[in-house]
Amino acid sequence: AQKITQTQPGMFVQEKEAVTLDCTYDTSDQSYGLFWYKQPSSGEMIFLIYQGSYDEQNATEGRYSLNFQKARKSANLVISASQLGDSAMYFCAMREGLLNAGNMLTFGGGTRLMVKP
Amino acid sequence: KAGVTQTPRYLIKTRGQQVTLSCSPISGHRSVSWYQQTPGQGLQFLFEYFSETQRNKGNFPGRFSGRQFSNSRSEMNVSTLELGDSALYLCASSGGDTHTDTQYFGPGTRLTVL
Numbered sequence: 001a002q003k004i005t006q007t008q009p010g011m012f013v014q015e016k017e018a019v020t021l022d023c024t025y026d027t028s029d030q031s032y033g034l035f036w037y038k039q040p041s042s043g044e045m046i047f048l049i050y051q052g053s054y055d056e057q058n059a060t061e062g063r064y065s066l067n068f069q070k071a072r073k074s075a076n077l078v079i080s081a082s083q084l085g086d087s088a089m090y091f092c093a094m095r096e097g098l099l100n101a102g103n104m105l106t107f108g109g110g111t112r113l114m115v116k117p
Numbered sequence: 118k119a120g121v122t123q124t125p126r127y128l129i130k131t132r133g134q135q136v137t138l139s140c141s142p143i144s145g146h147r148s149v150s151w152y153q154q155t156p157g158q159g160l161q162f163l164f165e166y167f168s169e170t171q172r173n174k175g176n177f178p179g180r181f182s183g184r185q186f187s188n189s190r191s192e193m194n195v196s197t198l199e200l201g202d203s204a205l206y207l208c209a210s211s212g213g214d215t216h217t218d219t220q221y222f223g224p225g226t227r228l229t230v231l
Contacts, residue, residue, distance in 0.1 A: 103220070104173045
């Protein structure tokens with residue numbers, strides 16, 4: 001089974017509108033971390049936001065927020081007030097278990113977001 | 118702080134050759150991880166080094182190897198290159214020792230094998 005599933009290969013959003021990118025995950029670990037990264041066409045992966053499995057509040061970073069629903073094993077990224085520069089690939093990733101066991105991220109297949117002017 | 122740097126940025130090799138990629142982490146970071154990104158397989162974890170020791174390894178053949186130096190800089194080596202090794206190789210660094218540890222990525226090395 002896929003550990004990280006992103007069901008939206010591509011999405012369009014109108015500039016200045018909000019958009020939600022879906023991510024579901026599968027793990028039997030109690031301790032895990034969830035991450036979202038942005039990858040523009042240049043190739044570099046840019047860290048956006050982090051949510052720990054024990055965090056009770058949804059993470060927020062500027063225009064980015066993470067809608068964390070632990071029971072449903074979902075960690076959707078919400079981008080408010082979309083900008084043209086938000087056009088990129090977006091990846092959801094997970095690190096399972098304790099950090100001293102290794103620092104491996106498992107990535108989903110990504111969602112290509114295109115912002116329309 | 119300066120970000121993660123990777124050299125070279127682009128590389129063209131032929132089958133059978135070997136290649137070494139370099140990664141300099143953010144100052145103070147002790148963990149360096151390597152990932153391979155291809156259109157077909159997506160992003161896949163290669164290995165992680167922490168304080169000069171390989172702490173975790175992905176499911177790649179032994180042709181892929183790495184090491185980390187005392188200054189936390191890391192190198193990745195691929196021997197006997199195959200066409201399928203053409204990919205974007207991304208390096209990420211992090212402190213590696215807190216439960217909120219976040220990996221920061223470099224710009225990547227794009228390897229083309231002819």
